[in-house]
Amino acid sequence: MVWTGVYTCxxxxxxxxxxxxxxLRAAGVDIEGLDEDPTRRYGVLLxxxxxxxxRSLLRERSRxxxxxxxxxxxARPLRATETWGLLTAGAADVLVWGRDQETAERxxxxxxxxxxxxxxxxxxxxxxxxxGTSQTWRTKLRELLEGxxxxxxxxxxxxxxxxxxELAARLIHELDARPAKASFQxxxxxxxxxxxxxxxxxxxxRGAFTGAVAQREGAFALANGGTLFLDEVGELSLPLQAQLLxxxxxxxxxxxxxxxxxxxxxxxxxxxxxxxxxxxxRGAFRGDLYYRIASLVHTLPPLRxxxxxxxPLVRHFxxxxxxxxxxxxxxxxxxxYFLRHDYAGNVRELKQRVTxxxxxxxxxGLLTAGxxxxxxxxxxxxxxxxxxxxxxxKIVRHAIALGAGLKDISRTVEDVAVRIAVGDxxxxxxxxxxxxxxxxxxxxxxxxxxxxxxxxxxPRPA
Numbered sequence: 001m002v003w004t005g006v007y008t009c010x011x012x013x014x015x016x017x018x019x020x021x022x023x024l025r026a027a028g029v030d031i032e033g034l035d036e037d038p039t040r041r042y043g044v045l046l047x048x049x050x051x052x053x054x055r056s057l058l059r060e061r062s063r064x065x066x067x068x069x070x071x072x073x074x075a076r077p078l079r080a081t082e083t084w085g086l087l088t089a090g091a092a093d094v095l096v097w098g099r100d101q102e103t104a105e106r107x108x109x110x111x112x113x114x115x116x117x118x119x120x121x122x123x124x125x126x127x128x129x130x131x132g133t134s135q136t137w138r139t140k141l142r143e144l145l146e147g148x149x150x151x152x153x154x155x156x157x158x159x160x161x162x163x164x165x166e167l168a169a170r171l172i173h174e175l176d177a178r179p180a181k182a183s184f185q186x187x188x189x190x191x192x193x194x195x196x197x198x199x200x201x202x203x204x205x206r207g208a209f210t211g212a213v214a215q216r217e218g219a220f221a222l223a224n225g226g227t228l229f230l231d232e233v234g235e236l237s238l239p240l241q242a243q244l245l246x247x248x249x250x251x252x253x254x255x256x257x258x259x260x261x262x263x264x265x266x267x268x269x270x271x272x273x274x275x276x277x278x279x280x281x282r283g284a285f286r287g288d289l290y291y292r293i294a295s296l297v298h299t300l301p302p303l304r305x306x307x308x309x310x311x312p313l314v315r316h317f318x319x320x321x322x323x324x325x326x327x328x329x330x331x332x333x334x335x336x337y338f339l340r341h342d343y344a345g346n347v348r349e350l351k352q353r354v355t356x357x358x359x360x361x362x363x364x365g366l367l368t369a370g371x372x373x374x375x376x377x378x379x380x381x382x383x384x385x386x387x388x389x390x391x392x393x394k395i396v397r398h399a400i401a402l403g404a405g406l407k408d409i410s411r412t413v414e415d416v417a418v419r420i421a422v423g424d425x426x427x428x429x430x431x432x433x434x435x436x437x438x439x440x441x442x443x444x445x446x447x448x449x450x451x452x453x454x455x456x457x458x459p460r461p462a
Contacts, residue, residue, distance in 0.1 A: 019100065020046055020074070027104035029111060042111050043069040045091070050082040055089035059404055062090030064412065065139055068114050070107050072097050117146045120175070129171060130164070131316045132309035133423045135416075136301050144168060147296040148175040154248070154293050156233075157271040159300035162346030165271035166231060168300060172269055173227040182226030187219050189235045197240050201247075204256035220253055223266040233293065234274035234285060245289045268293060303343040303350060308420045310338055313347060317354040318367075328361065333369035340378065418446065 024044065043061060047054045050073060062069050071091035078086075083094045093110055097103045120126055121142055130141055147155060148171065155172055157165040166186070173184040192200055199209075203218030219228055230236075236244065247253045248268065252261045270293045279285035303310065311330070318327035330338070334357070343349050353376075360371040369377070399409050417436065425431035433443040 020097070023100040023104040024107065027101065027108045029104065029108050041067045042114060043067055044107060045069050045071045046074055046097075047071065048073070048075040050078060050086055055085060058086065058090040060408060062092070063415070064135055065090070065092075066135065068092040070095060070110055072103070072107070113146070113150070117142055117149070120145045120149065126171070129167065131313050132306060133312060133419070134306040134308045136306045137309055140298065140301060144172070144298050145175065147298070148172040149177060151296065152176070152178075152267055153295035154268040154270070155296045155298065156276075156294040157269065157298055157300065158276075159271075159273060160302050160346055161273050162343075162348030163300040163302055164347055165300060166229065168298070169227070169229045169231075169269045169271060173229075173267070176227065176267060178225075180225070182224060183222065184227045184229065185219050185223040186229045186231060189230055189232045192236075192240075194237060194240075197237070198243075198256045201240075201244070202253050202255055205258045209257070215255070218255070220247060220264045220266070221262065224264045225266065227267045227269055230268070230270045232272055232274075233270040234272040234276055234279060238284075238286065241286045241289050245286065245292060248289075248292050303346045307339065308416075308423070310350065311335065312423060313350055314338055314354055317351050318358060321355065321358045326365075328365050328367040331366060331368045334367055334372065337369065337372055337376070337378070418443070 029044075045054070045058065045061070050071075054071070058069060058071060061067055069091055071086045071094045073095070074097040077096055078094065086094050092114070095103060095106060121138065126141075126145070130137075132138070132141075147153065155169075157168055159165055170184060173181070187200065198204070199216060199218060201218045201220060203216050203221055206215050243253075247264065251265060252263055254261060276285050276290050276294070280287045280290050314330070315327045338350070338353070341353070345352070356373060356376075357367060357371045360373075361367055396409060399412075404412075418432070421432040421435050422429065425435065429443050429447070430440050433440045436443065
Protein backbone atom coordinates (compact mmCIF):
# COMPACT_ATOMS: atom_id res chain seq x y z
CA MET A 1 0.00 0.00 0.00
CA VAL A 2 1.14 3.53 -0.79
CA TRP A 3 0.61 6.24 1.79
CA THR A 4 -0.92 9.43 0.50
CA GLY A 5 -2.34 12.60 1.95
CA VAL A 6 -5.90 13.44 0.87
CA TYR A 7 -6.43 17.16 0.48
CA THR A 8 -9.78 18.81 -0.23
CA CYS A 9 -10.87 22.14 -1.64
CA UNK A 10 -14.50 23.29 -1.63
CA UNK A 11 -15.92 19.88 -0.64
CA UNK A 12 -18.14 18.99 2.30
CA UNK A 13 -16.12 16.89 4.75
CA UNK A 14 -18.91 14.37 5.40
CA UNK A 15 -19.12 13.47 1.72
CA UNK A 16 -15.35 13.12 1.59
CA UNK A 17 -15.23 10.82 4.59
CA UNK A 18 -18.24 8.72 3.63
CA UNK A 19 -17.68 8.33 -0.10
CA UNK A 20 -14.34 9.27 -1.58
CA UNK A 21 -12.01 8.25 1.23
CA UNK A 22 -13.96 5.02 1.66
CA UNK A 23 -13.49 4.19 -2.01
CA LEU A 24 -9.78 4.93 -1.80
CA ARG A 25 -9.36 2.68 1.24
CA ALA A 26 -11.31 -0.10 -0.47
CA ALA A 27 -8.97 0.17 -3.46
CA GLY A 28 -5.96 -0.33 -1.19
CA VAL A 29 -4.78 3.26 -0.85
CA ASP A 30 -3.44 3.90 2.66
CA ILE A 31 -4.54 7.43 3.60
CA GLU A 32 -3.81 7.19 7.31
CA GLY A 33 -0.08 6.48 7.51
CA LEU A 34 2.72 9.03 7.58
CA ASP A 35 5.92 8.82 5.57
CA GLU A 36 8.63 10.98 7.16
CA ASP A 37 10.65 11.16 3.95
CA PRO A 38 9.29 14.12 1.95
CA THR A 39 10.81 12.85 -1.28
CA ARG A 40 8.57 9.79 -1.07
CA ARG A 41 5.31 11.69 -0.46
CA TYR A 42 2.24 11.37 -2.63
CA GLY A 43 -1.11 13.11 -2.54
CA VAL A 44 -4.67 13.16 -3.82
CA LEU A 45 -6.40 16.52 -4.15
CA LEU A 46 -10.20 16.35 -4.38
CA UNK A 47 -11.91 19.52 -5.60
CA UNK A 48 -15.19 20.66 -7.16
CA UNK A 49 -13.97 23.66 -9.19
CA UNK A 50 -10.52 24.14 -10.82
CA UNK A 51 -10.12 27.69 -9.54
CA UNK A 52 -7.13 29.70 -8.34
CA UNK A 53 -7.48 28.32 -4.81
CA UNK A 54 -6.95 24.80 -6.15
CA ARG A 55 -4.00 25.85 -8.30
CA SER A 56 -2.43 27.70 -5.36
CA LEU A 57 -2.80 24.60 -3.17
CA LEU A 58 -1.13 22.49 -5.88
CA ARG A 59 1.79 24.91 -6.12
CA GLU A 60 2.25 24.81 -2.36
CA ARG A 61 1.86 21.06 -1.83
CA SER A 62 3.68 19.78 -4.91
CA ARG A 63 6.86 21.67 -3.95
CA UNK A 64 8.15 21.83 -7.49
CA UNK A 65 7.43 18.18 -8.21
CA UNK A 66 8.87 16.73 -4.99
CA UNK A 67 5.37 15.69 -3.91
CA UNK A 68 3.39 13.98 -6.66
CA UNK A 69 -0.31 14.77 -6.53
CA UNK A 70 -3.29 13.35 -8.42
CA UNK A 71 -5.79 16.20 -8.85
CA UNK A 72 -9.35 14.82 -8.99
CA UNK A 73 -12.39 16.87 -10.10
CA UNK A 74 -15.53 15.43 -8.49
CA ALA A 75 -18.27 17.65 -9.95
CA ARG A 76 -17.98 17.80 -13.75
CA PRO A 77 -15.79 17.02 -16.77
CA LEU A 78 -12.81 19.33 -17.21
CA ARG A 79 -12.00 21.43 -20.23
CA ALA A 80 -8.57 20.93 -21.79
CA THR A 81 -7.37 24.39 -20.71
CA GLU A 82 -8.38 23.62 -17.11
CA THR A 83 -6.39 20.38 -17.16
CA TRP A 84 -3.31 22.18 -18.53
CA GLY A 85 -3.65 24.79 -15.80
CA LEU A 86 -3.71 22.14 -13.07
CA LEU A 87 -0.68 20.35 -14.52
CA THR A 88 1.22 23.63 -14.81
CA ALA A 89 0.40 24.43 -11.17
CA GLY A 90 2.02 21.18 -10.01
CA ALA A 91 -0.39 18.26 -10.45
CA ALA A 92 1.36 15.07 -11.60
CA ASP A 93 -1.88 13.85 -13.18
CA VAL A 94 -5.50 14.98 -13.44
CA LEU A 95 -8.61 12.76 -13.26
CA VAL A 96 -12.38 13.25 -13.12
CA TRP A 97 -14.19 11.18 -10.51
CA GLY A 98 -16.59 8.77 -12.19
CA ARG A 99 -17.64 5.44 -10.74
CA ASP A 100 -16.25 5.26 -7.23
CA GLN A 101 -14.27 2.04 -7.41
CA GLU A 102 -13.02 2.51 -10.97
CA THR A 103 -11.69 5.97 -10.16
CA ALA A 104 -10.11 4.80 -6.92
CA GLU A 105 -8.38 1.97 -8.79
CA ARG A 106 -7.01 4.45 -11.33
CA UNK A 107 -5.64 6.59 -8.52
CA UNK A 108 -4.06 3.58 -6.82
CA UNK A 109 -2.42 2.44 -10.07
CA UNK A 110 -0.76 5.83 -10.47
CA UNK A 111 0.41 5.94 -6.87
CA UNK A 112 1.86 2.43 -7.08
CA UNK A 113 3.71 3.23 -10.31
CA UNK A 114 5.18 6.41 -8.84
CA UNK A 115 6.20 4.58 -5.67
CA UNK A 116 7.92 1.84 -7.71
CA UNK A 117 9.83 4.42 -9.75
CA UNK A 118 10.81 6.37 -6.63
CA UNK A 119 12.03 3.16 -4.98
CA UNK A 120 14.37 2.71 -7.95
CA UNK A 121 15.35 6.39 -7.86
CA UNK A 122 16.32 6.18 -4.20
CA UNK A 123 18.02 2.77 -4.42
CA UNK A 124 21.74 2.58 -3.77
CA UNK A 125 22.15 0.82 -7.10
CA UNK A 126 20.84 3.83 -9.07
CA UNK A 127 22.30 6.52 -6.81
CA UNK A 128 25.80 5.08 -7.26
CA UNK A 129 25.49 5.20 -11.05
CA UNK A 130 23.50 8.37 -11.70
CA UNK A 131 24.84 10.87 -9.18
CA GLY A 132 22.83 13.96 -8.34
CA THR A 133 20.17 15.27 -5.98
CA SER A 134 18.97 18.39 -7.80
CA GLN A 135 15.29 18.55 -8.62
CA THR A 136 16.15 18.97 -12.32
CA TRP A 137 18.16 15.76 -12.30
CA ARG A 138 15.69 13.75 -10.19
CA THR A 139 12.77 14.75 -12.42
CA LYS A 140 14.61 13.68 -15.57
CA LEU A 141 15.86 10.48 -13.95
CA ARG A 142 12.32 9.55 -12.87
CA GLU A 143 11.17 9.73 -16.49
CA LEU A 144 14.12 7.68 -17.69
CA LEU A 145 13.70 4.99 -15.02
CA GLU A 146 9.99 4.62 -15.68
CA GLY A 147 10.51 4.10 -19.41
CA UNK A 148 13.38 1.68 -18.79
CA UNK A 149 11.55 -0.51 -16.30
CA UNK A 150 7.99 -0.51 -17.60
CA UNK A 151 8.37 -0.41 -21.41
CA UNK A 152 10.47 -2.04 -24.11
CA UNK A 153 10.18 0.91 -26.50
CA UNK A 154 13.13 2.37 -28.41
CA UNK A 155 14.74 5.27 -26.57
CA UNK A 156 16.39 8.40 -27.99
CA UNK A 157 18.78 10.17 -25.63
CA UNK A 158 19.43 13.81 -26.48
CA UNK A 159 21.86 16.22 -24.90
CA UNK A 160 25.18 17.96 -25.11
CA UNK A 161 28.43 16.04 -25.18
CA UNK A 162 29.45 14.84 -21.73
CA UNK A 163 25.99 14.78 -20.13
CA UNK A 164 26.07 11.01 -19.56
CA UNK A 165 24.12 9.55 -22.47
CA GLU A 166 26.04 6.25 -22.60
CA LEU A 167 25.71 5.89 -18.82
CA ALA A 168 21.96 6.42 -19.19
CA ALA A 169 21.84 3.83 -21.99
CA ARG A 170 23.58 1.25 -19.82
CA LEU A 171 21.12 2.00 -17.01
CA ILE A 172 18.20 1.43 -19.39
CA HIS A 173 19.70 -1.94 -20.34
CA GLU A 174 20.25 -3.00 -16.73
CA LEU A 175 16.68 -2.06 -15.74
CA ASP A 176 15.11 -3.80 -18.73
CA ALA A 177 12.56 -6.25 -17.30
CA ARG A 178 13.34 -9.12 -19.71
CA PRO A 179 14.25 -12.06 -17.46
CA ALA A 180 17.13 -13.41 -19.56
CA LYS A 181 18.28 -10.47 -21.63
CA ALA A 182 21.50 -10.74 -23.59
CA SER A 183 24.39 -8.29 -23.73
CA PHE A 184 24.69 -4.53 -24.21
CA GLN A 185 26.34 -3.70 -27.53
CA UNK A 186 27.73 -0.28 -28.45
CA UNK A 187 28.24 1.08 -31.97
CA UNK A 188 29.86 4.50 -32.26
CA UNK A 189 28.37 5.87 -35.47
CA UNK A 190 31.13 8.47 -35.84
CA UNK A 191 33.75 5.76 -36.39
CA UNK A 192 31.95 3.66 -38.98
CA UNK A 193 33.81 3.41 -42.29
CA UNK A 194 31.20 3.51 -45.10
CA UNK A 195 32.82 0.61 -46.97
CA UNK A 196 32.59 -1.61 -43.90
CA UNK A 197 29.32 -0.37 -42.43
CA UNK A 198 27.34 -3.35 -43.69
CA UNK A 199 29.68 -5.77 -41.99
CA UNK A 200 29.63 -3.70 -38.78
CA UNK A 201 25.86 -3.92 -38.48
CA UNK A 202 24.88 -7.09 -40.34
CA UNK A 203 28.03 -9.22 -40.18
CA UNK A 204 29.43 -11.04 -43.20
CA UNK A 205 29.96 -14.49 -44.64
CA ARG A 206 33.39 -15.91 -45.27
CA GLY A 207 34.70 -14.69 -48.62
CA ALA A 208 32.11 -11.91 -48.93
CA PHE A 209 34.88 -9.44 -49.76
CA THR A 210 38.66 -9.23 -49.75
CA GLY A 211 39.86 -9.88 -46.21
CA ALA A 212 36.70 -11.68 -45.07
CA VAL A 213 38.59 -14.84 -44.09
CA ALA A 214 35.90 -16.02 -41.66
CA GLN A 215 32.24 -15.50 -40.92
CA ARG A 216 31.62 -12.53 -38.61
CA GLU A 217 28.58 -11.60 -36.56
CA GLY A 218 27.49 -7.96 -36.69
CA ALA A 219 25.91 -5.70 -34.09
CA PHE A 220 22.36 -6.93 -34.77
CA ALA A 221 23.34 -10.53 -34.05
CA LEU A 222 25.44 -9.69 -31.01
CA ALA A 223 22.62 -7.59 -29.50
CA ASN A 224 19.91 -10.17 -30.19
CA GLY A 225 17.92 -10.55 -26.99
CA GLY A 226 19.70 -7.57 -25.46
CA THR A 227 20.26 -3.88 -26.16
CA LEU A 228 21.92 -2.13 -29.11
CA PHE A 229 23.22 1.36 -28.31
CA LEU A 230 23.87 3.55 -31.34
CA ASP A 231 25.96 6.48 -30.13
CA GLU A 232 25.76 9.65 -32.25
CA VAL A 233 23.10 8.14 -34.47
CA GLY A 234 22.76 11.47 -36.29
CA GLU A 235 26.05 10.78 -38.07
CA LEU A 236 24.74 7.78 -40.04
CA SER A 237 24.67 8.13 -43.82
CA LEU A 238 21.28 8.16 -45.54
CA PRO A 239 21.83 4.73 -47.24
CA LEU A 240 22.71 3.17 -43.89
CA GLN A 241 19.69 4.85 -42.31
CA ALA A 242 17.47 3.10 -44.88
CA GLN A 243 19.01 -0.29 -44.06
CA LEU A 244 18.65 0.32 -40.32
CA LEU A 245 14.98 1.25 -40.76
CA UNK A 246 14.26 -2.09 -42.46
CA UNK A 247 15.78 -4.05 -39.57
CA UNK A 248 13.84 -2.05 -36.98
CA UNK A 249 10.56 -2.52 -38.87
CA UNK A 250 10.89 -6.19 -39.75
CA UNK A 251 13.43 -7.57 -37.30
CA UNK A 252 15.28 -9.35 -40.14
CA UNK A 253 18.54 -8.83 -42.04
CA UNK A 254 21.09 -10.69 -44.18
CA UNK A 255 24.80 -10.93 -43.57
CA UNK A 256 26.95 -9.31 -46.25
CA UNK A 257 27.48 -12.00 -48.90
CA UNK A 258 24.72 -14.18 -47.46
CA UNK A 259 21.31 -15.31 -48.74
CA UNK A 260 19.66 -16.37 -45.49
CA UNK A 261 17.44 -14.03 -43.53
CA UNK A 262 18.46 -13.74 -39.90
CA UNK A 263 16.14 -12.61 -37.11
CA UNK A 264 16.95 -10.26 -34.27
CA UNK A 265 14.94 -9.01 -31.29
CA UNK A 266 16.61 -6.21 -29.44
CA UNK A 267 15.94 -3.00 -27.59
CA UNK A 268 17.30 -0.01 -29.49
CA UNK A 269 18.75 2.95 -27.61
CA UNK A 270 20.14 5.83 -29.67
CA UNK A 271 22.00 8.96 -28.59
CA UNK A 272 22.89 12.21 -30.29
CA UNK A 273 23.97 15.75 -29.54
CA UNK A 274 22.41 16.91 -32.82
CA UNK A 275 18.92 18.37 -33.33
CA UNK A 276 17.47 15.44 -35.28
CA UNK A 277 14.17 17.18 -36.01
CA UNK A 278 16.09 20.01 -37.67
CA UNK A 279 18.14 17.46 -39.64
CA UNK A 280 14.91 15.79 -40.76
CA UNK A 281 13.66 19.17 -42.06
CA ARG A 282 16.94 19.58 -44.00
CA GLY A 283 16.74 16.08 -45.44
CA ALA A 284 19.89 14.93 -43.63
CA PHE A 285 18.01 12.40 -41.50
CA ARG A 286 15.11 10.20 -42.52
CA GLY A 287 11.83 11.21 -40.92
CA ASP A 288 10.49 7.63 -40.89
CA LEU A 289 13.61 6.45 -39.05
CA TYR A 290 13.42 9.33 -36.58
CA TYR A 291 9.87 8.42 -35.56
CA ARG A 292 10.90 4.78 -35.17
CA ILE A 293 13.79 5.48 -32.81
CA ALA A 294 12.11 8.29 -30.85
CA SER A 295 9.32 6.42 -29.08
CA LEU A 296 10.73 7.69 -25.78
CA VAL A 297 12.85 10.85 -25.87
CA HIS A 298 14.94 12.03 -22.92
CA THR A 299 17.06 15.18 -23.04
CA LEU A 300 19.75 15.00 -20.39
CA PRO A 301 20.34 18.40 -18.74
CA PRO A 302 23.73 20.09 -19.03
CA LEU A 303 25.71 20.61 -15.84
CA ARG A 304 24.99 24.35 -15.82
CA UNK A 305 21.30 23.50 -15.23
CA UNK A 306 22.08 21.28 -12.22
CA UNK A 307 24.87 23.15 -10.47
CA UNK A 308 23.88 21.81 -7.05
CA UNK A 309 25.07 18.40 -8.27
CA UNK A 310 28.63 19.61 -8.93
CA UNK A 311 30.08 18.99 -5.47
CA PRO A 312 28.34 15.59 -5.04
CA LEU A 313 29.80 14.61 -8.42
CA VAL A 314 33.23 15.79 -7.28
CA ARG A 315 33.03 13.49 -4.23
CA HIS A 316 31.82 10.63 -6.43
CA PHE A 317 34.79 10.97 -8.79
CA UNK A 318 37.21 11.22 -5.87
CA UNK A 319 35.85 7.93 -4.52
CA UNK A 320 36.34 6.33 -7.94
CA UNK A 321 39.93 7.54 -8.04
CA UNK A 322 40.71 6.42 -4.47
CA UNK A 323 38.20 3.64 -3.72
CA UNK A 324 40.01 2.50 -0.56
CA UNK A 325 39.99 5.91 1.13
CA UNK A 326 37.41 8.41 2.23
CA UNK A 327 37.28 11.35 -0.20
CA UNK A 328 39.04 14.43 1.19
CA UNK A 329 37.16 17.55 2.24
CA UNK A 330 37.45 20.62 0.00
CA UNK A 331 38.58 23.97 1.33
CA UNK A 332 36.44 26.99 0.41
CA UNK A 333 38.70 28.10 -2.46
CA UNK A 334 38.60 24.63 -4.04
CA UNK A 335 34.82 24.52 -3.75
CA UNK A 336 34.69 27.93 -5.42
CA TYR A 337 37.01 26.65 -8.16
CA PHE A 338 34.61 23.82 -9.01
CA LEU A 339 31.43 25.88 -8.71
CA ARG A 340 32.45 28.92 -10.74
CA HIS A 341 33.33 27.06 -13.96
CA ASP A 342 30.96 26.87 -16.97
CA TYR A 343 31.74 23.24 -17.95
CA ALA A 344 31.25 23.30 -21.71
CA GLY A 345 32.20 19.60 -21.59
CA ASN A 346 29.68 18.94 -18.79
CA VAL A 347 30.20 15.98 -16.44
CA ARG A 348 33.06 14.61 -18.52
CA GLU A 349 34.98 17.87 -18.12
CA LEU A 350 34.26 17.97 -14.39
CA LYS A 351 35.72 14.48 -14.03
CA GLN A 352 38.87 15.57 -15.84
CA ARG A 353 39.30 18.50 -13.45
CA VAL A 354 38.82 16.28 -10.41
CA THR A 355 41.38 13.84 -11.80
CA UNK A 356 43.97 16.59 -12.30
CA UNK A 357 43.58 17.78 -8.71
CA UNK A 358 43.67 14.27 -7.25
CA UNK A 359 46.92 13.50 -9.09
CA UNK A 360 48.50 16.39 -7.16
CA UNK A 361 46.85 15.53 -3.84
CA UNK A 362 49.33 14.29 -1.21
CA UNK A 363 46.88 13.24 1.50
CA UNK A 364 45.93 14.67 4.85
CA GLY A 365 42.17 14.63 4.48
CA LEU A 366 41.85 18.11 2.93
CA LEU A 367 42.04 19.01 -0.75
CA THR A 368 43.32 22.58 -0.89
CA ALA A 369 43.66 25.30 -3.52
CA GLY A 370 47.36 24.56 -3.94
CA UNK A 371 46.40 21.40 -5.83
CA UNK A 372 44.73 23.49 -8.56
CA UNK A 373 47.03 23.84 -11.60
CA UNK A 374 48.30 27.46 -11.75
CA UNK A 375 46.88 28.05 -15.22
CA UNK A 376 43.38 27.17 -13.97
CA UNK A 377 43.35 29.40 -10.90
CA UNK A 378 41.12 32.50 -11.05
CA UNK A 379 42.71 35.90 -10.46
CA UNK A 380 42.54 36.90 -6.81
CA UNK A 381 40.48 39.99 -7.67
CA UNK A 382 38.22 38.22 -10.18
CA UNK A 383 34.63 38.57 -8.94
CA UNK A 384 32.73 35.33 -8.25
CA UNK A 385 29.80 34.38 -10.46
CA UNK A 386 26.77 36.62 -9.85
CA UNK A 387 24.26 34.18 -8.39
CA UNK A 388 21.87 37.09 -7.80
CA UNK A 389 21.82 38.05 -11.47
CA UNK A 390 19.93 36.94 -14.53
CA UNK A 391 19.61 33.23 -13.66
CA UNK A 392 17.91 33.91 -10.31
CA UNK A 393 15.74 36.63 -11.83
CA LYS A 394 14.55 34.20 -14.51
CA ILE A 395 13.54 31.59 -11.91
CA VAL A 396 11.70 34.12 -9.73
CA ARG A 397 9.97 35.65 -12.74
CA HIS A 398 8.75 32.18 -13.76
CA ALA A 399 7.49 31.49 -10.22
CA ILE A 400 5.55 34.76 -10.14
CA ALA A 401 4.05 34.02 -13.55
CA LEU A 402 2.77 30.72 -12.15
CA GLY A 403 1.10 32.57 -9.29
CA ALA A 404 3.58 31.95 -6.48
CA GLY A 405 3.53 34.59 -3.74
CA LEU A 406 6.48 36.12 -1.92
CA LYS A 407 6.01 33.81 1.07
CA ASP A 408 6.00 30.70 -1.12
CA ILE A 409 9.07 31.83 -3.08
CA SER A 410 11.04 32.67 0.08
CA ARG A 411 10.17 29.39 1.78
CA THR A 412 10.99 27.35 -1.33
CA VAL A 413 14.39 29.04 -1.79
CA GLU A 414 15.19 28.42 1.87
CA ASP A 415 14.15 24.77 1.58
CA VAL A 416 16.33 24.30 -1.52
CA ALA A 417 19.32 25.96 0.16
CA VAL A 418 19.04 23.67 3.20
CA ARG A 419 18.57 20.56 1.06
CA ILE A 420 21.63 21.39 -1.04
CA ALA A 421 23.79 22.21 1.99
CA VAL A 422 22.80 19.01 3.82
CA GLY A 423 23.36 16.95 0.65
CA ASP A 424 26.75 18.54 -0.04
CA UNK A 425 27.76 17.83 3.57
CA UNK A 426 26.78 14.16 3.21
CA UNK A 427 24.05 14.59 5.85
CA UNK A 428 26.37 16.20 8.39
CA UNK A 429 24.23 19.00 9.90
CA UNK A 430 27.22 20.66 11.55
CA UNK A 431 29.02 21.19 8.22
CA UNK A 432 25.75 22.14 6.51
CA UNK A 433 25.01 24.76 9.17
CA UNK A 434 28.51 26.19 8.78
CA UNK A 435 28.11 26.58 5.03
CA UNK A 436 24.73 28.29 5.52
CA UNK A 437 26.03 30.66 8.17
CA UNK A 438 23.67 29.44 10.91
CA UNK A 439 24.18 27.51 14.14
CA UNK A 440 23.87 23.74 14.37
CA UNK A 441 20.99 24.20 16.80
CA UNK A 442 19.10 26.53 14.45
CA UNK A 443 19.37 24.05 11.58
CA UNK A 444 18.32 21.11 13.77
CA UNK A 445 15.27 23.03 15.02
CA UNK A 446 14.37 24.04 11.49
CA UNK A 447 14.53 20.44 10.25
CA UNK A 448 12.47 19.22 13.21
CA UNK A 449 9.86 21.96 12.72
CA UNK A 450 9.69 21.19 9.02
CA UNK A 451 9.04 17.49 9.66
CA UNK A 452 6.39 18.36 12.23
CA UNK A 453 4.68 20.77 9.85
CA UNK A 454 4.70 18.24 7.05
CA UNK A 455 3.05 15.71 9.32
CA UNK A 456 0.45 18.02 10.84
CA UNK A 457 -0.05 20.84 8.40
CA UNK A 458 -2.01 19.20 5.59
CA PRO A 459 -5.20 21.10 4.83
CA ARG A 460 -8.37 19.35 6.02
CA PRO A 461 -7.27 15.71 5.69
CA ALA A 462 -10.05 13.26 4.98
